[in-house]
Amino acid sequence: MSNPESITLILAPAGPTEWDAADRLQGSVDLPMAAEWPEFSAVVEGVSSAGPGAVLSAPDESSLAVARAVASRVGVKARVVPALAEPSLGLWEGLDRKAWRERYNKAAKQWRTDPAGVHPPEGEPFADAAGRILTGAAKAIDKAGKPVVAIVARPMTLAAIRRFAAGAPVLSDWLDPPARGIETVVIEADALRAEPVLHTPAGVSP
Numbered sequence: 001m002s003n004p005e006s007i008t009l010i011l012a013p014a015g016p017t018e019w020d021a022a023d024r025l026q027g028s029v030d031l032p033m034a035a036e037w038p039e040f041s042a043v044v045e046g047v048s049s050a051g052p053g054a055v056l057s058a059p060d061e062s063s064l065a066v067a068r069a070v071a072s073r074v075g076v077k078a079r080v081v082p083a084l085a086e087p088s089l090g091l092w093e094g095l096d097r098k099a100w101r102e103r104y105n106k107a108a109k110q111w112r113t114d115p116a117g118v119h120p121p122e123g124e125p126f127a128d129a130a131g132r133i134l135t136g137a138a139k140a141i142d143k144a145g146k147p148v149v150a151i152v153a154r155p156m157t158l159a160a161i162r163r164f165a166a167g168a169p170v171l172s173d174w175l176d177p178p179a180r181g182i183e184t185v186v187i188e189a190d191a192l193r194a195e196p197v198l199h200t201p202a203g204v205s206p
Helices: 040-049 061-074 097-103 105-113 126-144 155-165 189-193
Strands: 006-013 054-057 148-153 183-188
Touching: 006 040, 006 061, 006 155, 040 061, 054 061, 054 126, 061 148, 097 105, 126 148, 126 155, 126 189, 148 155, 155 183, 183 189
Parallel strands: 006 148, 054 148
Antiparallel strands: 006 183
């Protein structure tokens, strides 16, 4: 069977962690899903009802908890894609956002205005992280060869994929990704091999 010309992506949030509840920067730190998440069943049902033929998951525990539940519902095996891991934020990981903004004020401003140039101390440069995520996602989606693919990951990874599918600057909303929820986007197969636009040129609104 030939691969579809366009793919519907069901982007599903990883379960929240205790650091999310405390508004702490998590980055690539692997934490389990919080014990209480009232929306868990609704998210699993929502993604499952879209009928994904493949379920791709970031490697962290909170993503896998959702991905495995969805995969079980639709009768497939969740595939772990290491490249879908959140960017490493290095020394920023574990800081609450208020403390981070006070301690790293210059970097916080740059994260809003030029995220492509941000390199967290002892972490992963954002431009490198975006390239890793999108290259890995594109290969995994293409390999799946299904018209509907579910992807479960944490906020920055999902934001990058969503904006890439829309042909929008990938890094422009990484500081404050959209609220948790299921998103559906359609990406053309040819776009999987396109070069992503990482940031908005100066003077242009995203």
